[in-house]
Amino acid sequence: MRNTIKALCDFLEKGQDVVLCSVVAASGSTPRGAGAKMMVLADGSATGTIGGGAVEHRAVELATRVHQDKGSFVEQFDLSDSAKADLGMICGGNTTVYFQYFACDDPQALAFARMAAQQVEANEDAWLITEIAEDGQGAMGIYADGGLVFGQGIALEESGNWFGSGSLYIPGKIRYYIEPLSRKGRAYLFGGGHVSQALVPVIAKIGFVPVVYEDRERFCDLDLFPGALATIQGSFEEIGDKITLEASDYAIIMTRGHMADYAVLEQVLRTPATYIGLIGSRRKIAKTHEKLRAAGFGDGDIARIHNPIGLDIGAETPDEIAISIAGELIAHRAGKAGA
Known part of the structure; x- marks a missing residue:
């Protein structure tokens, strides 16, 4: 996560828009589990991986489309027997990927990236919250020291068990994906x-x-x-x-x-x-x-x-x-x- 956040911050500060592709849920046999991330730039170049193969190739294609449309969305990849044959995959299961658009000229996007970069260098536990609306648009939050340090608009009324050692995907009209951003310890x-x-x-x-x-x-x-x-x-x-x-x-x-x-x-x-x-x-x-x-x-x-x-x-x-x-x-x- 430290390297991902640093790269995201660097890209935005250099004036490059970024699509962050995050595996938010995975079931069955999949190339990568929840938490895998890949960043795709407007020219199609990618940093990181969500598992390689045909799914990642398709994800890069979708990410370049996001750069054109400038809108975030969720996509589910079906790796059942028939689908994985079409994709040329060996793994079976389902992978849910969130394609999130970060515009370099969006002050909120840059503020989030800088706060996250600062947080991963701090010696304390912190979590990243992605709130995904029905239309696919997302809001980012950072939770540390018992409260939100970024993204005060995110609802946390029922968040008592959200912040553990692993990632958590909460489906619904408004979906939430919570994952560790940094861990205390050197x-x-x-x-x-x-x-x-x-x-x-x-x-x-x-x-x-x-x-x-x-x-x-x-x-x-x-x-x-x-x-x-x-x-x-x-x-x-x-x-x-x-x-x-x-x-x-x-x-x-x-x-x-x-x-x-x-x-x-x-x-x-x-x-x-x-x-x-x-x-x-x-x-x-x-x-x-x-x-x-x-x-x-x-x-x-x-x-x-x-x-x-x-x-x-x-x-x-x-x-x-x-x-x-x-x-x-x-x-x-x-x-x-x-x-």
């Missing part, structure tokens, strides 16, 4: 070496907000970490001087040496961080556990550590290790057992 990467440089752009694309913590100035160059929110230079011995890890934060420990790794690990174990991962061999991990027990940490503390970090996929290179770590982060976020 992914702190301790160490700015090759694995961190490979990992940051990967997890930035899948909804994590990476922050790199390093003690060496040359590895605090933000250009090394596309997609990172920030880099922080500080001592590994005293990370509390620079940051405070909360229950929604992830700690990924891979400094340049065992001593620094251990120094960070001891401190992180005293925080409520939701995820703690430590890179290293099994031999290193065993010695680390011994050292932790000698320092007074119990089995419950040690059980919090994901070590060796990442899914066991035989990863060896920094890029492969980055994929294995990203997979484990996704599984943990999704609440999968053992992750």
Whole structure:
């Protein structure tokens, strides 16, 4: 979502109209679920994906028509056996896509995009509300901190259960689509070496907000970490001087040496961080556990550590290790057992 909102804001500020294609509902076997998004410009170029194939090709065609008509609408794609044969698709099911027109000269559209871009950088939970009228026209709202921070005209009288961890589609004469815009929590990467440089752009694309913590100035160059929110230079011995890890934060420990790794690990174990991962061999991990027990940490503390970090996929290179770590982060976020 962070990348989508940033791109939407950039396009509008550069004077380009945008059609935002959002999957608001999906049933059965479909290429992408609710929440998938694609932006289409007037020339037919697209950013993002709603699943590829014939459905996406048709969606681009419809989006270019929206640019001509300048009106939003909802379209349902039927992927039942007969329809999917016509479309050349393997998946079966139904996908509902909302085609929403954003005009670059519309002050409200630009105000929404800027507020959403600001919100995704804030370290707090927020949700995006799309209100779809009978004629297909839409109104956008942003809900955070217990109320609307944008789109005060949207009715929220019965919205008690709207704002959860997933997306929600509410049909009716006026339809609502609610989805997470931003989540409280950062992914702190301790160490700015090759694995961190490979990992940051990967997890930035899948909804994590990476922050790199390093003690060496040359590895605090933000250009090394596309997609990172920030880099922080500080001592590994005293990370509390620079940051405070909360229950929604992830700690990924891979400094340049065992001593620094251990120094960070001891401190992180005293925080409520939701995820703690430590890179290293099994031999290193065993010695680390011994050292932790000698320092007074119990089995419950040690059980919090994901070590060796990442899914066991035989990863060896920094890029492969980055994929294995990203997979484990996704599984943990999704609440999968053992992750």
